[in-house]
Amino acid sequence: MRLHSSSASSWLPAILAIIALLTAAGCVKEPEAQHLLTVPSPVAKSETESRLLFGILYPMAHPFYEMITQLTEQSAEPLGIDLFVKAPDEVNLEQQIRMMEQMIKQRVDGIAVSPVDGDALAPVIDKAIDAGIPVICFETDSPGSKRLSYIGADHFKGGELVGEVLDQLLKGRGMVLVESGFPTMTAQKQRLEGMLQYIESHTDIQVLDIRYNGGSEDQALADMEIMIDGHPHFDAFVSLDLWSASSSILVWKAKGLNRDVVAFGMQSDIKEAIHNGQITSVVSQNEQQWGEEIIAGLLAAAHQKPIMERIDTGTRVMTRSTVDSFPDIARTPSQTSR
Incomplete structure (x- = not known):
């Protein structure tokens, strides 16, 4: 009996030590898990969490911009990014301002806009930035605003x-x-x-x-x-x-x-x-590059990473001998935009 009691006493410290180690390990992991949940990274997100939603705002509805939407979707879809695409029926500054206000209220994760009037749209761009929503301009710029970047040609x-x-x-x-x-x-x-x-x-x-x-x-x-x-x-x-x-x-x-x-x-x-x-x-204007640059810029900004203030896509001459280098884009309605 005394031998049994002595054996039990010798194991007790070891058992208590193991319990203490397991408890300590749990205390260390808990803050790390909380930190990962706060990082706006697709890697840290579970399948049940919301996907990133980027707003794309054009100056007007036109087949040219349908082409840009499809090129942008090609870059967004593999990354699990949704697009919220809006455009006035015709060139209309007031409508574009209202549409951008709608995107701000919806709390999209970023906005790419081709301004009808860069000066007039600047206060709304600044409002989005002040609300924590990254904004980049493409095709046309708003240099007097707080926009993070301009993508396009001179x-x-x-x-x-x-x-x-x-x-x-x-x-x-x-x-x-x-x-x-x-x-x-x-x-x-x-x-x-x-x-x-x-x-x-x-x-x-x-x-x-x-x-x-x-x-x-x-x-x-x-x-x-x-x-x-x-x-x-x-x-x-x-x-x-x-x-x-x-x-x-x-x-x-x-x-x-x-x-x-x-x-x-x-x-x-x-x-x-x-x-x-x-x-x-x-x-x-090397328009085929816009979609990729838009998604890359907004994704980096959404993750609070620095992006280039000016991305010059340049210009080039397309003729019968070189035009086939431009991608074939069918005129079909957007599938992933909402």
Whole structure:
């Protein structure tokens, strides 16, 4: 009996020590688990926790932006990121402001916006930033706001490249018709200024007429009819906006014209038009990169990591020999956007 009692007494300290170690281990792990739950990282999230939701806000609804949405979805989906995509039916600053306010109220995890007017949208961008929602601009900028980054091209340099393309096509001389969307929209204004400065400084090219369609393809068609009738001996047509590029394809098909067309900005229907000869060259803003850069920037910002203030996607000339390098994007409705 005494031997049994002595054996039990000798084991008791060991048992108590094991219990103490297990208790201590539990106390160490508990704060670590709490810390992981507070880190906004997809790795730390369980399947039952909410996915990141990024807002994408365009200046207006247009097939060009449907293409950008699909490219953005291709980058977002593998990372388990949802998109909340909004756009006014037509270019409308007030609607864009209301849509951004809606995203702020919904507490999205980040916003990427192409501002109708960077100065006017700055207070709303600042409101989102102050609410802890990262904001980046793409295509057009709001440099006076607290936005974290701008993704896109230098539009003045893009306009200069349009002038250079005209110089090469027309061998330094000829007559040109120009169509744009809005005279006050910063990006389109800068493109026009860049083009005019180049051709005035380096060529003898004459600009016969410049018209603005106000974001209407019907008006763009009417403008082209008037300009072509008024200047039948023109040598080239330049489109500096989304609407007149698509309209020019219809006009060139209907009239069987063989004059050069230079457009700014790659779109789904332009790729086919280049192959068919309705459009000669397109100055692309490397739009195929926007989606990846948007998701990478917002994801880093959502994780409170530093991002570059300026991501210049540059511009390049697309012709029949190079246009197939641009991805094929079908005009289909967004599947993961909500």
